[in-house]
Amino acid sequence: MNTETTQKVVYKQIGKYSVSNELFLDLIFTEKCQCNCKFCIAKTPEYAEENFERWKKNLYKTFEVFDVRNIVILGGESTIDKRFFEKLDILKDVIKDKNVSNVILTTNGIVLRNKTFLTKVINSCINTINISYMHYDKKINDLIFQANTLSKEELKEIYKTLCENDMTMRLNVNVYKNNLDTVEEMQNYVKNMAGLCNEIKFSPLMPTNMFNTVPEVIEYTNKVSLSKEEITQLYDNFSKTCKIISENDNVFGLVNYKEVNIYEQSVILKYAQVEDTYDLNTVIPTLKLYPNGNLSNEWSYLKHIDLI
Numbered sequence: 404m405n406t407e408t409t410q411k412v413v414y415k416q417i418g419k420y421s422v423s424n425e426l427f428l429d430l431i432f433t434e435k436c437q438c439n440c441k442f443c444i445a446k447t448p449e450y451a452e453e454n455f456e457r458w459k460k461n462l463y464k465t466f467e468v469f470d471v472r473n474i475v476i477l478g479g480e481s482t483i484d485k486r487f488f489e490k491l492d493i494l495k496d497v498i499k500d501k502n503v504s505n506v507i508l509t510t511n512g513i514v515l516r517n518k519t520f521l522t523k524v525i526n527s528c529i530n531t532i533n534i535s536y537m538h539y540d541k542k543i544n545d546l547i548f549q550a551n552t553l554s555k556e557e558l559k560e561i562y563k564t565l566c567e568n569d570m571t572m573r574l575n576v577n578v579y580k581n582n583l584d585t586v587e588e589m590q591n592y593v594k595n596m597a598g599l600c601n602e603i604k605f606s607p608l609m610p611t612n613m614f615n616t617v618p619e620v621i622e623y624t625n626k627v628s629l630s631k632e633e634i635t636q637l638y639d640n641f642s643k644t645c646k647i648i649s650e651n652d653n654v655f656g657l658v659n660y661k662e663v664n665i666y667e668q669s670v671i672l673k674y675a676q677v678e679d680t681y682d683l684n685t686v687i688p689t690l691k692l693y694p695n696g697n698l699s700n701e702w703s704y705l706k707h708i709d710l711i
């Protein structure tokens with residue numbers, strides 16, 4: 404393993420991969436979920452078999468090798484992992500004396516309606532919660548998730564509790580055909596959800612063929628994804644309405660493939676700068692740690708990077 408510098412990025416060469424030394428780390432606690440979204444990126448032909456000891460060992464090793472700056476806990480639905488709090492305790496120990504600025508939980512939020520569970524999350528090392536919530540109408544949201552998702556009252560209660568504890572909450576929304584695919588519908592979402600979160604992130608749904616998902620998900624996401632031109636146009640039109648929206652003092656982010664764009668400059672400009680795929684010469688900014696302890700730069704535990 405060598406440490407090298409290219410332009411401003413310090414990276415480590417691990418096998419054929421160049422990985423940024425200042426790392427974003429995604430922790431996939433479990434690939435399972437109690438919901439059944441048709442576009443779910445976590446639905447792959449085979450799930451990684453859990454190996455807690457290896458997971459723990461590779462977590463510590465990752466922090467030895469890299470300067471981890473940001474952690475996102477992902478799924479599947481991490482809150483249904485039977486070791487959820489045990490893993491958070493380990494994480495708390497790993498990050499002490501480190502440079503980690505954020506530990507973010509990304510969740511469908513369903514388990515957070517349990518107040519005891521929410522209190523334990525607040526007392527953990529997590530400081531931000533991102534709740535995936537696809538439509539401002541709960542009935543439609545339930546249909547999308549195929550589950551009894553949080554009501555607006557429950558979202559409000561959770562948000563209030565998080566604010567009281569100096570934590571932030573973001574709603575994550577996917578934009579795709581027939582779901583918030585017009586400026587009016589995006590505005591409706593914002594109007595309905597203003598006051599229930601610090602930030603709303605609109606991400607374009609993408610075809611998942613590059614992510615090793617099952618054929619039904621690939622077929623569905625191919626059918627409903629907007630083209631890059633369509634999404635760019637939609638975002639640009641939506642950005643023109645943001646002055647009105649920002650009166651609520653919320654921050655409204657738009658997301659492209661890799662980063663949140665806050666409205667400071669033309670969305671088209673930023674969106675156009677983003678490449679669709681990595682190539683091997685690109686320095687990898689993010690690694691994912693799977694439940695079996697594999698580290699990967701992709702949405703698949705199969706292609707892994709070995710640190711040990």
Ligand code: SF4
Binds near residue numbers: 436437438440480535
């Ligand atoms: S809530 Fe998330 S992890 Fe669960 S099925 Fe939907 S997209 Fe997949």
